[in-house]
Structure formats: C-alpha cells, structure tokens
Amino acid sequence: MNWNDLRFFVAVAKEGTLSGAARCLGKDHTTVSRRIEALEADLGAHLFDRLATGWKLTEAGENLMPAALRIEDDVLVFERQAHGDETAHGVVKIAVPPSAGRLLFAPRLAELLRDQKNLEYEILGSSVVANLARREADVAVRMVRPDQSGLIVRKLVELRYAVYAAKGYTERVPKEKWEFCADGRNTFGDYQQGWVWDTLDKELPVRIKADDTATVQAFVAAGHGLGLLPRYMADEDDRLEVVADDSLAELSKPVWLVVHPDMRRSPGVRMVMDALIKASDSIPAAYKS
Template sequence: MNWNDLRFFVAVAQAGTLSGAARRLGKDHTTVARRIEALEADLGARLFDRLATGWQLTDAGENLVPVAGRIEEDVLAFERQARGDETAHGVVRIAVPPAAGRLLFAPRLAELLRDQKNLEYEILGSSVIANLARREADVAVRMATPDQSGLIARKLTNLRFAIYAAKGYTSRVARKDWEFCSDGRNTFGDYQQGWVWETIDAKLPMRVKADDTQTVLAFVAAGHGLGLLPRYMADSDDRLEMIFDDKLGEVSKPVWLVVHPDMRRSPGVRMVMDALIRATENIPADFKS
C-alpha cells in the first residue's frame, strides 16, 4: 500500500467531493480519483459510494477515518521534524496577506534572500488562513488572533486605520450624499463599520461591499464614497485624503507571527521569522500602534 494515498482518502472524506479534495491537495480531480481507487484496490474494500451529490463514505470508510487521520498526523509530524533539522537550504513557505506582504514585509525578506543564496521562498499571498499543522505553510503572518491550538504565536504590532476619500470628494459631494465602501468579511469588519458611523455621526449607504481591502481602496480612489483603510496602504496614495484618523487605535488590526513548534528550529524558518520581526520594527510609527 502507498501510504501517501491516505492523504487523498482523508482529504476526500473531509471535503465530501473530488473537486474540494483536489483544491485542498493542489491536484486535479482525476489524480485524486485514481489514488482513491488504488487505495481501495490495495485494501480490498470500497471506501466511498460515488453519488451525484458527492462521495459518501461507506461503513468501511467511516471506520478507517480516525485511523487514517492519526497516521496522517504522524506522517506530517515526521516531515516537520525532518525539516526542523535541516540547514538553511531549500524552500520556506510563507503565508502572508497580499498587501501587507508586498508593502511591509517583502523588502526585508528580499534582503534575506540576498544574504542566503541557498534559501527559497514560496509566498502564499491568500486571505485564506493556511493550516500550519498540515504543512500548507511553514510560517504565517496573520491579521487576526490565532485560534488554532498547538501553534506558537507572537504579536508583532497593531496596524492603524483611518477614514479616507478621494481628494475633493467631501467638498464636491454634499454630506447627506456621502456613501461608504465596506470591507465586510467578518465581525471585525462590522465593528469597524460601527466605529465609522459613530465617528461621522451618520449611517451611510453601502452599495459596495468587498472581501479585500485593495478593492475598497480602488473604489474610494475612483471617487465612490468613504472607506476605512490601513494607513500603511492609504497614506502614500496621492489620490486619497484622510478624513478622520483613528488616533486612539480603536479599530487597529493586530498582526501575529505564527509558526508550528516543530518548524521553529529550522534555520531557514528562524531566519524568515527574524526578518519578519525586523520588518515590523521598521514600519513607520504613524502606521502602527
């Protein structure tokens, strides 16, 4: 039996569909189906019923899920332990929000690459939180308080926000006609929005809701309403002007550095962590609290 096929079994069991498992594993769905069929042939048991709505575990498959999960965790722990004993060679996977990665952390990480010729990066610049236990990333920068157990987390800073509009918007548009572009991804976004209503003493219409800050900035810069934006992004944009500043840091967003305990001993990972910490220390004081 190919032990690697257990990864495919666990992924399909959790996702319930071939396409969902394929996205998680970074494979195409035909590869996933082929590996499951190979595993079933090796075991002499049917693990899934292929239904039109997805792949449903059989009784045999249900019984094997907890066992396969434990084996997968042991294999992942083995890989992390091995990587932790490596020298500063090879690839370090870094999960970091796209805008922060580009504007705040990339320059310092680039300096590290110049010094360490045998180091490589795989940058995961997605808003989706990488699972460090499953080696989706080796180290992560997160804009939310980590809630996964078993990880080592260090708070780096708080990033400050302010309310912005396109230059001339507030003089060109009557206050009663102001609108708001919302970053409405989560409950923190709802809290930020409440702070805006209180600050400007009005509840503004919201005809634009985006799931990423850069899209909010683009609409605001194009002249559509106000937006609550991080200062490290908006202060340097010549198209924008600050309308209200959060001087007390009431809607600042925390930045966390997160690593799995097994990976922090890796020289490459430690170097990346140090670079991220130094990058945070060099963020201008106006941008953090």
C-alpha cells in the same frame, strides 16, 4: 500498499468530491480517482460510494478513517520535525495577507532571499487561514490572533487606520450624499462602524462591501464614497486624503506572527521569522500605534 495513497483517501473523505480533494492536494482529479482505485484494489475493500452529489464513505471506509487520520498526523509530525532539523536551505512556506505581504514584508524578505542563496519561498497570499499543523504553511502572518492551541504566537505590530476619500470628494459631494465602502469581512465590525458614524456625526449608506482592503481602496480612490483603510496603504496613495484620523488608535489592529513549535527550530524558518520581525520594526511610526 502505497502508504501515500492514504493522503488521497483522507482528502476525498474530508472534501467529499474529487475536485475538492484535487485542489487540496494540488493534483488533477483523474490522479485522485486513480489513487483511490489503487488503494481499494490493494485493500480489497470498497471505500467510497460514487454518488451524483459526491463521494461518500462506505461502512468499510468509515471504519478505516480514524486509523488513516492517526497515520496522517504521525506523518505530518515526522515531516515537521525533519524540516525543523534542516540547515538553512529549501522551501519556506509563508502565509501572509496579500496587501501586508506586498507592502510591509516583501522588501525585507527579498533582502533575506538575496543573502541566503539556498532558500526558496512559497508565498501563500490568500485570505484563507493556512493550517500550520498540516504544513500548509511553515510560518504565517495573521490579522486575527489564532485560537488553535499549540501554536507559537507573537504580536508583530498594531496597524493604525483612518477614514479616507478621493481628493476633493468631500468638497464636491454634499455631506448628506456621502456614501461608505465597507470591508465585508469580519474586519469591519460593529465597533468600527459605530466609531466611523460617531466621528462623522452621520450614518452613511453602504452600497459596496468588498472582501479585500485593496478593492475598498480602489472604489474610494475612484470617487465612490469614504472608506476605513490602513494608513500604511492609504497614506501612500496620492489619490486619497484623510477625512477622519483615528488619532487615539482606537481602531488599530494587531498583526500576529504564528509558527508551529516543530518548525521553530528550522534555520530557514527562524530566518524568515527574524525578517518579519525586523520588517515590523521598520514600519514608519505614523502607520502603527
């Protein structure tokens, strides 16, 4: 039996479809199907019922799943410890929010890459939280403190926010016609909204919600209302002006550095962590609390 086929078995069982497993594994769906068929042939067992709605584990598959998960966990531990003992070369997977990664951390990481010729980066600039235990990333920068146990977590910085509008918007548009562009993720919560309404002394209609800050910024810059934006982004945009500053840093948001304990010993990961910490230290004082 090819032990690598267990990865395909676990992925299909978790995702429930070939396409979902293929995305998870970075393979095409025909490869996934072929590997499952090979595993079934080796074991002499029918592991999945191929249904119109997806692939469902058979009784035999259900019985094998706990053992497959234990083997997968052992393999992941083996990989993390092996990578943790490497010298400073190879690929370091870095999960970082797109805007913060591009504006705050990329310059410092580029310096490290220039100095360390044997290092490579794989940047995962997605809002999806990478699973460090499964080595989806080696080190992560997160805007929300992780609640997963067993991870090493360090606060990098607290980022300040302010309410912005396109230059001239508050003069052109009567206050009773102001609108608000909101970050539709959990980052714009009841407290933040209440602060904005109290500060402006007005509850604004919200007709636009976006799932990333850059899109909110683009709509605000185009003249569609006000938006609550991080200062490190909006202060650098000459199309915008501050309408209300969070001078007491009541809305500041922490940024967290997260790494799995097994990867902390990797020279490459340690260098990346140091670079991220130095990048945070070098953020202008006006942008952090």
